[in-house]
Amino acid sequence: MKFNLATVFETVADAVPERVALTYEGRSLTYAEFDREATQVGHLFAASGVAPGEHVAIFLKNCVEHVTAMVGLLKVRAVPINVNYRYTAAELEYLFTNSDSVAVVVEEAGHQQVLASILDRLPHVRTVYVVGQADAALVAAAGERDVDLVDFAGWRDQSTERDFAERTGDEHYILYTGGTTGYPKGVVWTHDDLFHKPLSGGNPYGDAHPDLAAIATAAQAMPPISFLIAAPLMHGAASYAMFFYFIFGGRLVMLRDFDPARIVDGIANDGLQSLLIVGDAMGMPLADEMERRKDEVDYSPLFMVTSGGAIWSQACRDRFKELAPNAMQRDNFGASESGNDGEITLDDNGNLRVPATDKMLVVDDTLAEVPAGPENVGLIARLGPVPQGYYKDEEKTARTFRTLPDGRRCSVLGDMGYRDHDGSIVFLGRGSQCINTGGEKVYVEEVENVLHGHPDIADVLVVAVPDDRLGERVAAVVSPREGREPQLEDVQRHARESLAGYKVPRDLVVVPEVKRTPAGKADYRWAKEVARDHAPTPA
Numbered sequence: 001m002k003f004n005l006a007t008v009f010e011t012v013a014d015a016v017p018e019r020v021a022l023t024y025e026g027r028s029l030t031y032a033e034f035d036r037e038a039t040q041v042g043h044l045f046a047a048s049g050v051a052p053g054e055h056v057a058i059f060l061k062n063c064v065e066h067v068t069a070m071v072g073l074l075k076v077r078a079v080p081i082n083v084n085y086r087y088t089a090a091e092l093e094y095l096f097t098n099s100d101s102v103a104v105v106v107e108e109a110g111h112q113q114v115l116a117s118i119l120d121r122l123p124h125v126r127t128v129y130v131v132g133q134a135d136a137a138l139v140a141a142a143g144e145r146d147v148d149l150v151d152f153a154g155w156r157d158q159s160t161e162r163d164f165a166e167r168t169g170d171e172h173y174i175l176y177t178g179g180t181t182g183y184p185k186g187v188v189w190t191h192d193d194l195f196h197k198p199l200s201g202g203n204p205y206g207d208a209h210p211d212l213a214a215i216a217t218a219a220q221a222m223p224p225i226s227f228l229i230a231a232p233l234m235h236g237a238a239s240y241a242m243f244f245y246f247i248f249g250g251r252l253v254m255l256r257d258f259d260p261a262r263i264v265d266g267i268a269n270d271g272l273q274s275l276l277i278v279g280d281a282m283g284m285p286l287a288d289e290m291e292r293r294k295d296e297v298d299y300s301p302l303f304m305v306t307s308g309g310a311i312w313s314q315a316c317r318d319r320f321k322e323l324a325p326n327a328m329q330r331d332n333f334g335a336s337e338s339g340n341d342g343e344i345t346l347d348d349n350g351n352l353r354v355p356a357t358d359k360m361l362v363v364d365d366t367l368a369e370v371p372a373g374p375e376n377v378g379l380i381a382r383l384g385p386v387p388q389g390y391y392k393d394e395e396k397t398a399r400t401f402r403t404l405p406d407g408r409r410c411s412v413l414g415d416m417g418y419r420d421h422d423g424s425i426v427f428l429g430r431g432s433q434c435i436n437t438g439g440e441k442v443y444v445e446e447v448e449n450v451l452h453g454h455p456d457i458a459d460v461l462v463v464a465v466p467d468d469r470l471g472e473r474v475a476a477v478v479s480p481r482e483g484r485e486p487q488l489e490d491v492q493r494h495a496r497e498s499l500a501g502y503k504v505p506r507d508l509v510v511v512p513e514v515k516r517t518p519a520g521k522a523d524y525r526w527a528k529e530v531a532r533d534h535a536p537t538p539a
Contacts, residue, residue: 001211002169002192006074008202008215009246010035010162015216016249019224023270024064024254031249034068036160041072043158048127048150050103052077052165055174057101058234059083059092059111062254065131065152066233067242069105072155074191075164077171082234084176084184084517085111093118094183095176098392100124105152106138107131116141169195174391175236177336186391187336193385198240198339202247219249227274228253228266230282235521236336237308241276258282260289268297275302279310280452281459281516287319288482299324308332310521311445313452314346333427337400338382338411344427349498352445356423359383363412367404372419377428380417381410416443433524435464437472440502444524447505450498451476454491456484459514461527465507475507475531479514486510509534 013021017032029037050056056073058080060066073080081099083092085108092114096104102124106112112135119125119141128142131152142149169192176184195201201208202215209215227245229252231238245252253272255262263286266272277283290299302324312331320329333344333354342354354360361369362378370378381402386409389397402412414431429443436442444462451460458481464472480486488508495504515526 003195003212004074004167004169004171004191005173005195005243006071006077006164007167007212008195009038009071009074009243011212011216012219012246012249015219016224019249020251021246022064022067022252022254023226024062025256027064029064034071037155038068038071039075039160039162040155040158041068041152042075042164044129044150044152044155045072045078045103046076047158048103048129048148050076050078050127053079053172054103055079055081055099055101056103056105057081057083057096057099059085059104059106059115060131060234061085061108062229062233062256063107063131065105065107067252067254068155069129069152070233070239074171074173075162077165077167079172079174081174081186082176082236082239084234085232086517089114089118091183093121096122096125098183099174099176099186100392103127103129105129105131109133109135112138119145119147167191172388175239175336177236185393185396188388188391190388193387194339197385198334199244199247200340204244204340215247219247222248222250225250225273226253226271227251227276228255228263228272229276230255230258230263230286231276231278231309235278235309235517237278237332237334238276240339241306241308260286264289264293264297267299267302268293271301273301274304274306276306276308277312278521279307279312280316281310281514283307283312283316283320284452284458287316287323290323291319294323300326302327304328304330306330306332308334310516311352311449311452313449315453317346335382335411335413337387337413339384341382346449352427352449353420354425354427357425360425361404361410362417362419362425363404367402367410367412370419372421372423374418374420374426377416377418379412379431380415380425380427381412383408383410385409386411433463435462435472435474437464437467437474437502438470440500442474442503447474447476447495447499447503450495451478451491451505454486454494456480456486457491458482459516461514461522461524462505463524463528463531465528465531473506474503475509476505477509477511477514477527477530479511507531 013031013035020028021031021034022029070080116137127148129150129152173189174186176186178184229238331344334341361381363381370376416428416431429445433444447462458479460478465475467473515523
């Protein structure tokens with residue numbers, strides 16, 4: 001059978017109706033309550049004109065309405081569009097227009113004002129759903145454009161019946177990704193393919209569930225797990241994790257913003273058992289807070305810390321291991337365009353390594369598999385169910401979503417690596433960020449991973465700066481840990497313990513804060529500008 005995400009959620013809600021599905025700022029909803037509310041939200045969308053297959057942009061921070069809007073849209077076979085709420089007006093205009101969004105869900109006054117400023121340039125938008133109080137600027141702009149303003153709270157007056165049209169599993173789920181080096185791209189999945197790849201068929205440690213009855217049985221058998229997503233739901237890793245734990249019948253705990261103190265409070269007082277972070281950008285400040293309160297908080301209930309979407313350094317993992325020695329650690333290797341590709345580990349030499357898997361190959365430019373060995377660096381091709389493509393971008397679709405000579409479909413995202421002789425794959429980094437210094441290739445992720453282990457560095461991005469002799473040289477843009485002052489010579493000495501000389505940064509630029517997206521994703525465009533503007537003469 002083919003799986004539709006809304007039907008999967010309804011199946012779990014019927015199987016474990018009294019379990020808590022969602023906790024947010026003191027409010028908890030059981031699966032039955034949440035499903036009923038999402039059903040009413042779905043009816044609200046349908047009643048105000050959203051048709052199956054149409055796209056609705058969710059311009060929200062983390063909140064209950066964010067989740068009910070996503071599930072409600074899926075129930076009526078519409079397509080939620082994730083929105084990075086830190087985008088500029090120009091980026092938002094592009095996203096709303098490129099996605100053909102017919103409606104926008106918005107809450108914060110500042111977001112409403114930005115939306116108001118571009119509403120006359122959004123020809124597809126005919127409805128805006130407002131969570132809370134409508135801002136005067138949006139009211140005026142909607143009136144001028146004849147756009148309907150709908151109070152999102154109107155869901156309370158809608159039907160609780162699941163009398164929706166039949167679903168097939170071929171419905172689309174679109175995830176917009178990127179935006180740090182250019183405008184974002186909409187990755188188009190079918191529900192069924194998303195269920196089987198990013199969501200591991202509902203069973204990450206075995207065969208995919210064959211039908212809805214198996215999903216229901218597994219949810220009933222699974223002990224309820226309290227899971228906190230520290231990342232914003234507009235980020236792919238967070239939304240995938242949300243659906244993943246819903247399939248388990250777990251309790252999703254959300255914070256509006258990343259707040260280490262409140263996460264530790266949750267471990268201490270709310271029974272949190274599992275955490276999702278996005279690399280060191282979230283891991284380091286959380287570890288700082290956990291260390292500060294280690295004498296007052298028992299971390300033994302914590303059994304899993306998972307990272308995805310950014311590098312999680314060994315130094316940061318070691319800190320978590322010391323604080324919560326019984327907690328398992330998992331660093332997910334994946335992408336919006338491929339889903340869950342497995343667990344990435346650090347070996348004794350500091351290499352990022354994925355265990356032997358049938359989900360990936362290392363290929364050359366012709367998609368022929370290359371021999372094993374570190375001398376045979378190639379492109380990492382992700383196998384299995386893959387997206388339909390990028391929304392309205394045939395050129396990038398053809399370049400990324402390919403067909404192997406044997407007919408299998410794959411995603412080729414530009415990640416470089418090699419297959420070791422034991423079958424594992426060593427991940428070197430994204431080819432587009434590779435630095436060519438004097439003919440030698442430097443993959444920035446490898447250098448960043450080492451520098452994250454320096455005691456004076458809180459966060460770091462590594463980029464290339466022009467060099468008259470070498471063409472490019474390695475530069476590190478770092479933010480210091482509190483009370484510390486990183487020095488170039490000391491950082492270089494630390495790097496040389498693990499890296500070849502040509503990989504060691506020759507420039508060090510110290511900034512108050514390394515710029516990242518709300519989800520912790522690297523902003524290399526910003527880092528390159530900073531490095532080129534402020535890098536000193538190389539050592």
